[in-house]
Amino acid sequence: MGGFLNLQGKRTLITGGTQGAGAATVALFRELGATVLTTARSRTATLPAEMFVAADLTTVQGCQVVAGAVQDRLGGVDIIVHMLGGSSAPGGGFAALGEAEWQAELNLNLMPAVRLDRALLPGMVAQGSGVVIHVTSIQRLLPLPEATTGYAAAKAALSVYSKSLSKEVAPKGVRVLRVAPGWIETEASVRLAERLAEEAGTDTEGGKQIIMQALGGIPLGRPSTPAEIANLIAFLGSDRAGSITGTEYVIDGGTVPTA
Template identity: 70%
Template sequence: MADFIDLTGKRVLVTAGTKGAGAATVQLFQHLGAQVLTTARSRPPHIPQASFVEADLTTEAGCKAVAMAARKHLGGIDILVHMLGGSTAPAGGFSALSDDVWDQEFSLNLYPAVRLDRQLVPEMIAQGGGVVIHVTSIQNVLPLPESTTAYAAAKAALSTYSKSLSKEVSPKGVRVVRVSPGWIATESSLHLAERLAKQAGTDLEGGKKIIMDSLGGIPIGRPAKPEEVANLIAFLASERAASITGAEYTIDGGTVPTV
């Protein structure tokens, strides 16, 4: 029986592919036969230089450099996966968020996708097809006011932008899909659980429960694994999902409590 998903020969760019769900996505795409280029501000030793471009995607120059590298090393892009995101905003609610913080959150969570799409999607249209996947967040519908208002707003903007882009380019052969994760069990999130556990005088499982409680609970009782997020992205990027565009797929263990 043929493999359910085959990405042999597909040219793929994955942003922020050096750790967490990004790294899991890079590894899975490579396993499925794709040629993968990834990017971050610095290259970890385990990632071959030939499949990596060092760039700061919060800058216009960094996005242009990555697009140029994709053309040079891959000859173009068939699949573009925007994994980049995160937050450094302080706690303290909306009044703690300065203009600089707002700028930082949008510079990390919205503008890189907009800039790279502007560079690469016209080339997808010219070649007759492609897939763009924007990784958003459940916080675009479930913000945490204590510390993630600006991040949630930026991800909501990314989701709206993605929907609009899909309406424009899907008739031209380019599918645009969103993946909206909840809590993912990455190394950094587990460090957070450990820190919270230490502050509360409990163990790691207790620290995880603190995070889950802050989200209102996760019905399956655990965060998503990076590999599970990668599985969803790979399916949506494949020909198995050829009629899917403009949609947003939540992977959060049931965290969002509404329809």
């Protein structure tokens, strides 16, 4: 991979870069020569302090802190990768989602990207170049009504926002893209598989099958790995993808059943 792509000297902000696909993306971008700044609420021991800023991006103030750190430490930005996302909403369908739950889903999955783009895109436009990658989800097409209605709706909003933004800034030299993962085998998803397995009286592999069945099946027969997500993001952020903008790339092992 290192011989194929070159991100040498690219000033890069990657949100949510301390675990899962975010951590894999941070590692790959560094390997390919990018100067990376990443953010989460707390730093892991493996991340050097100089490439990390602690912030709660679900708040206006947290986004302001990160935008300021990008200017102070990087002097601007060439690539932004919005990895941050997730859901803490309870199961139980639409009736279980009150005002607080809906606001939390939007504050985590939509507004950090909107706020950071608003702060940092003017610099990209001024320099006439840049790449913004929004990590959405296949759940905008395949919501799970029992548990992920709010998350799926927020990711759908992020996808439409990303498309609109791409049309506005592409003529100014800035590419805007989306990456839509399906199920990624992270530490958290393995823990979920283990919990489901225990409840069903099966092993971890059986727990994974439960998750795949809930998604309607994965033709590839397995989830994606964090490294595979990072590979796609690195390509799209590189100059080799120089004419690609406004599109969404699904990486889900074939989960989405339509073209």
